[in-house]
Amino acid sequence: MEYANLRRQAASMKKNLFDQGYLDEQFYQLEELQDDSSPNFVEEVVTLFFRDSARLSSNIELALEKQPQDFNKLDIYMQQLKGSGSSIGASRMKNECTTFREYCKAENIEGCVRSFQKLKREHTTLRQKLESYFQLLRQVGPTERATRPGV
Amino acid sequence: MALGGARFRYIISSNTLGRFGLAMGEGAKRILLVEDTEVNRVVVRRLVRELNVSLEEAENGQAAVDLIRGGRTYDLILMDKEMPVVDGHEATRQIRSLGVTTPIVALSGDSLESDRDLFLQAGADEFQPKPLTRDKLINIFSRYGLDYD
Numbered sequence: 001m002e003y004a005n006l007r008r009q010a011a012s013m014k015k016n017l018f019d020q021g022y023l024d025e026q027f028y029q030l031e032e033l034q035d036d037s038s039p040n041f042v043e044e045v046v047t048l049f050f051r052d053s054a055r056l057s058s059n060i061e062l063a064l065e066k067q068p069q070d071f072n073k074l075d076i077y078m079q080q081l082k083g084s085g086s087s088i089g090a091s092r093m094k095n096e097c098t099t100f101r102e103y104c105k106a107e108n109i110e111g112c113v114r115s116f117q118k119l120k121r122e123h124t125t126l127r128q129k130l131e132s133y134f135q136l137l138r139q140v141g142p143t144e145r146a147t148r149p150g151v
Numbered sequence: 152m153a154l155g156g157a158r159f160r161y162i163i164s165s166n167t168l169g170r171f172g173l174a175m176g177e178g179a180k181r182i183l184l185v186e187d188t189e190v191n192r193v194v195v196r197r198l199v200r201e202l203n204v205s206l207e208e209a210e211n212g213q214a215a216v217d218l219i220r221g222g223r224t225y226d227l228i229l230m231d232k233e234m235p236v237v238d239g240h241e242a243t244r245q246i247r248s249l250g251v252t253t254p255i256v257a258l259s260g261d262s263l264e265s266d267r268d269l270f271l272q273a274g275a276d277e278f279q280p281k282p283l284t285r286d287k288l289i290n291i292f293s294r295y296g297l298d299y300d
Contacts (some may be wrong), residue, residue: 029284033197041197049190077235083260084190087282 003140008138017133022126027089043134049088050127056081057120064113074112075104080118092122168170170233180204180226180297185215185242186258187234189282195229198288204297211235212242223255227295229283230275232266240273247274254295256284 017023027042034041060077063070082097096119103111182204186192192208199206206221209215211234228246232239243255256271257266257278267278277294279287 003270026282026284029282030194033194038197045190045193048193051191052188076233079260080188083231083233083281084188086190086260087190087194 006136006140010133010140013129013133013136017129022090022129024089024094026086026092030088043137046134047090049084049090050085053081053093053123056084057123060116064109069107069109069112071104071107071112074122075101078104084101090126093119093126096122111112120148180292181224181226182206182297183209183215183218183223183225185209185212185228185234185239186231187211191231195283195288198285202289202292209219212237212239212251215242216245216249216285219249219251226297227292228253229253229291230255230257231281232257232261232270240269243270243273243275249278251285256291 014023018027029044030045038044058075058076060081063074063077078097080102082094082101083099085093096115100112100115100119103109103115180203182197182199183210184192184206186195186208187210196208207218207225207281210220211229214234215228215230215235230239230243234242234284237245239257239259241255246253255275257267257275258281259266259270259278260281262280277291279291
C-alpha cells in the first residue's frame with residue numbers, strides 16, 4: 001500500500017514537472033537509457049548537470065560584473081549552459097538561456113542581468129524539484145521506469 | 152597535455168576498454184565525439200553503449216585535430232559547435248585541410264541557418280540540432296553506412 005502510494009506520488013511529481021514546463025521530452029529520452037546496468041543513470045546525469053551549471057553560473061556572474069562587459073563571452077557561457085540543459089530536458093532553463101542570448105546580441109546589459117536573475121531562480125527551483133523527485137524514487141526502488149503520460 | 156598554456160584532453164571511452172576498437176569486436180566502427188560539455192559526452196557515451204561502435208572523445212576542436220594529425224582515423228566525427236580553444240567550425244576546416252574525408256556531422260544547440268551554412272562551408276557533411284537522441288544517432292549511423300548491431 002505504502003509502495004503504491006510512493007509510486008503514485010513519484011508519477012504525479014514527474015507529471016507536474018512536465019505540465020509546469022520544467023522538463024521536456026529529452027528527460028524521457030534519458031529515462032529510456034536507464035536500465036539494470038545503469039540503474040541511476042538519470043540521477044547521475046542530472047547531478048552532473050547541476051554541478052556544471054553551478055560552475056557556469058559563477059562564470060556568468062563574474063562576467064556580468066566586469067567592465068566593460070564581454071557580450072561574446074557571456075553568449076558562449078550561456079550557450080554552454082543551454083546545451084547541457086537541453087541534454088537533460090530542462091525546458092524553462094533552456095528558454096531563459098535563449099532570452100539571455102538575445103539580450104547579449106542586443107548588448108543590453110540590463111536585460112542580461114534581469115534574465116540571469118530569472119535563470120538562477122529557475123535553476124534553483126528545478127534542482128529542488130528534481131532532488132525531491134529522486135529522493136522519492138529511491139524509496140520506490142529500481143522498478144520505476146520511463147513512462148510518458150497516458151502510457 | 153599542455154601546449155603554450157592551453158590544456159588539451161582527449162578521452163578514450165570506456166567502451167574501448169583502453170584498446171582502440173577491440174572491445175566492440177572486429178570491424179567495430181570508430182566514432183570521434185568532439186564535445187566540451189561533460190553532460191553531453193556522458194549522454195552520447197550511454198547512447199552508443201549498445202551499438203557496435205567504438206567511441207573516442209575530444210574535449211575541444213584542437214584536441215580533435217591533434218588526434219587526427221597524430222594518425223588516428225575514424226568512420227564518423229560528431230562535431231559540436233561552441234568549444235574552447237578551437238571551435239567546431241575551425242576544427243572542421245582544419246580536418247578537411249588535412250585531406251580527411253571522414254563524414255563530419257555538426258552538432259549545435261542552435262538551429263540557425265547561419266550556423267548550418269558556416270559548418271557546411273567548413274566541410275561538414277550535415278548539421279544536426281542537439282540534443283542527440285538514440286533514434287537520431289541510429290539514423291546518422293545508417294546514413295553513413297555504419298553497422299551498429
